[in-house]
Structure formats: structure tokens, C-alpha cells
Amino acid sequence: MIRKKSRREESLDYAELARLLPAPGDPHLSLDRHLLLEEHLMNEIQSTAPAPAPSRRPARRVLLIGVPVTAAALAGAFAFTALTGSGGIDPAAATPPPVEAPVVRIEPGSTAQLASTVEHIAAAASASKTPEPGPGQYIYIKSEVSYLVVSHTDADESTAWVQPLHIREVWNSPDGKQGWLDEPGYKPKGGVTLDSDVESSLGGPSYDYLKTLPTDPDALLKKIYKETKGQGNSPDQEAFATVGGLLGEQLAPAKLNAALYRAAAKIPGVVVVDHAKDAAGREGIALAHVDQKSGDRTEWIFDPKTYAYLGSRAVQVKQAYGIKPGTVIESTAVLERAVVDAQKQRPGAQGTGA
Incomplete structure (x- = not known):
């Protein structure tokens, strides 16, 4: 076939131009x-x-x-x-x-002491003097936290990156309708409102809602499985995560706290980890469960003597998403839990505002 050369073909076509020019670079952003x-x-x-x-x-x-x-x-x-x-x-x-996310030795978990450990934790929860928030008061939780930011970048496929440890403070009214969050560096200066008209649930519980939950462990666990059906990576993982969500930035009645721990012990896959550290560096014993899809193990950490809840940690135990085993991808520590008289007020500053 004889092609007629058009006026446009008198200049270099794209393929020819690409052949003559040097190959483009493949830069990586820091x-x-x-x-x-x-x-x-x-x-x-x-x-x-x-x-x-x-x-x-x-x-x-x-x-x-x-x-x-x-x-x-x-x-x-x-x-x-x-x-x-x-x-x-x-x-x-x-x-x-x-x-860079810290990397720790993976402590093995075991069910050998699960029943006795949970009973110690539940007994301590039952005996604790939990303050009862009244009308117009707020539940105040102060924590030190760090969460995963990036598992890895194009330029570095071996390092996970996390937020530096920082303070997070939350105020919530007993009915869950009003609240405030202050997390410097991660929220606007002074904090943001948590006011909401959304009805409380297991996924976003208020203190008043928690008071309505059953304190029988079997009935409580049945409710958790029913209301979280179809969520998460598996029913067991979602049940464990739901209980964990009630332990951190919330205040629960003592009897319910004990029931939550006893219910958690009935979730398949829950183990005891003898040595774990919270975000504040406090040593403790942990109840833990592995997310089989993401490959990380969530650990609820308790004081080894008083069995009081200290905080939580998530440690990668299986290679997944480019995160190597032993990487701590999440860490929290509850530093203070109290009832105060006003939003944005801190314990010890009653009547002054803070």
C-alpha cells in the first residue's frame, strides 16, 4: 500500500518525537x-x-x-x-x-489463663467507684493516642508511619446530645463540637444508652452480635471491636463494665497476652483478638495488680498491606476519666472553666 504524505505528516509524529527525546523521569515525592x-x-x-x-x-x-x-x-x-x-x-x-511506627516483639497469646484473668478484671470493674453523671454534667476522658497514617510510600516500602503521641480530650453529656473534642494539631484550635441529634447505639453509645444494656454476659453478647451483623471483617472481630469501643472514650456503669469483659471472654479467638504496653509506656496484661483479614491484633491493656483498664494497642502479627509483623499501628492510654460540671472544663478546675 502506498500512503500519501499529508501536510501534517511532514512534521515528526508523536512516536518519532518520543523516540528522540530522553525518557521521562519517575520522581517520588517525599x-x-x-x-x-x-x-x-x-x-x-x-x-x-x-x-x-x-x-x-x-x-x-x-x-x-x-x-x-x-x-x-x-x-x-x-x-x-x-x-x-x-x-x-x-x-x-x-x-x-x-x-516511624515502633516495632516490638510479638508476645504470644494463650487461653490458658483467660477465664481467671477475665474474672479478676470483671471483679475489679464491679468494685470500682464509677461516678454517676447528673443533668448538665459531662463525662471527661483524657487520653494519649497515636494512630496509623501511612503503611508505606512508593519510596519506602518497609516503614509504617504513625502520628506522634499526642493528647486527646473528649467531653460528652450523659444523653450524648452535646459534646466537645480537643485534639491539638489534628482538630481546629480550641476543639470541635460533638453535638448530635443521632440516636445512641452500640456504635456511638451515650452513658444513658449504656445504662439500658443487659448486664448478663450472654444476653449482652447476643445483642452485640445481632446489632453488628454484617459489619466488620467477621462477626467475632466486630463483636470484639464493639466492646473495645465502649472501653476507651466512655464511662460505663460498673456492672456493665464487668459484663462487657465477661462477654468478651466468650468471643472465639480471644486470648491473654502477658506483657503489653499502653501509649503512656505502662506495662500491663492484655485481652487480645486478631483480625484475620488485616493481620493485626488489638490488645486491651490492664494494670497487672489492680486490673484497671489502662489503654489499648494494635500490633501487626501477620504481614499485610505492606506492614511487617511487630509494627505497632495504634496505641492509646486513658490518663483521666471523670465527671465535670461544664463542657471544656477539666477536673480540678470546677467552676472556673478550662
Whole structure:
């Protein structure tokens, strides 16, 4: 076949031009550059769309796995939103840069002492003097926390990055309708409102709602399985996660606390880990359960002498999503739990506001 050369074909076509020019580079953005792009994109989004009410419970984790440079901004929007919550961050203050996730030796878990350990924990919970919040008062929880930010970047496929340990304070009214969250560096300066008209549930319980739950462990566990059916990676994992969500940023009646621990012991796969550390570095004994899909083990940590709840930790025990075993992808420590007279008031500052 004889092709007629058109006027356009007198110049180099794209294939010929590509052959003559040097190959384009394949640059990798640094982690700091990734985060800068994420912040810029989120500021653009927040300037054009109203933010919904922030979640009462922090996002459990964020995975940004091997993100291509050309998609960094788009994927960053997901990661940044999930990390900071829908309340966003203070645009005038930089988010603290992430740090390498700590790596620990994986302590084996066992069911040998499960029954006796849970009874010690439940007995301590039953005997604790839990304050009863009254009308107009608030439940105050102060924690030290760190959550996963990035499992790995294109430039580094071996390191997971987490938030540096930081303080998180929550105030909630007994009915769950009013609240406040202060998390400097991750929420706007001064904090964000947690006011909500959403009815309380196991996924977002108020103190008043918790008082309505059964204190018989079997009945309680049956309710948890029924109301969380179809959620999470498995029914057992979701049940364990639901109980864990009631232990951190909430205040539960003593009898219910004891029932929650006894119910958790009945969940298949729950084990005792003899040695674990919370975010504050306190040593303890833990009740733990492995998420078979994500490969991490969530540990609820208790004081080895008093059996009081200290905090939680999530440790990767199976290679998944580029996270190597032993990596601590989440860590919390409850530093203070109290009832105060006003929103944003801290214990010891009664009547002064804080």
C-alpha cells in the first residue's frame, strides 16, 4: 500500500518525537511533600463544601499503600480526611509530621489463663467507684493516642508511619446530645463540637444508652452480635471491636463494665497476652483478638495488680498491606476519666472553666 504524505505528516509524529527525546523521569515525592499536598487539597475541599458533624470516635486507622505520585493528591484526600476526622485541622497550624511506627516483639497469646484473668478484671470493674453523671454534667476522658497514617510510600516500602503521641480530650453529656473534642494539631484550635441529634447505639453509645444494656454476659453478647451483623471483617472481630469501643472514650456503669469483659471472654479467638504496653509506656496484661483479614491484633491493656483498664494497642502479627509483623499501628492510654460540671472544663478546675 502506498500512503500519501499529508501536510501534517511532514512534521515528526508523536512516536518519532518520543523516540528522540530522553525518557521521562519517575520522581517520588517525599513523605513531607505527600502531606503538604494532602493539606493543600483538604483546604481547597473545605473552602467549597461544608463539613459534616465530626465523629465521636476516632478513625481506627488509615492506610495509604504504595501511592503513585500522579495519584498522591487524590489518595491524600482520603487519608487526610480519615486521619483528622471531618472536623479538619486548624489551617493556621501545621499537622505534626508522622514518625516511624515502633516495632516490638510479638508476645504470644494463650487461653490458658483467660477465664481467671477475665474474672479478676470483671471483679475489679464491679468494685470500682464509677461516678454517676447528673443533668448538665459531662463525662471527661483524657487520653494519649497515636494512630496509623501511612503503611508505606512508593519510596519506602518497609516503614509504617504513625502520628506522634499526642493528647486527646473528649467531653460528652450523659444523653450524648452535646459534646466537645480537643485534639491539638489534628482538630481546629480550641476543639470541635460533638453535638448530635443521632440516636445512641452500640456504635456511638451515650452513658444513658449504656445504662439500658443487659448486664448478663450472654444476653449482652447476643445483642452485640445481632446489632453488628454484617459489619466488620467477621462477626467475632466486630463483636470484639464493639466492646473495645465502649472501653476507651466512655464511662460505663460498673456492672456493665464487668459484663462487657465477661462477654468478651466468650468471643472465639480471644486470648491473654502477658506483657503489653499502653501509649503512656505502662506495662500491663492484655485481652487480645486478631483480625484475620488485616493481620493485626488489638490488645486491651490492664494494670497487672489492680486490673484497671489502662489503654489499648494494635500490633501487626501477620504481614499485610505492606506492614511487617511487630509494627505497632495504634496505641492509646486513658490518663483521666471523670465527671465535670461544664463542657471544656477539666477536673480540678470546677467552676472556673478550662
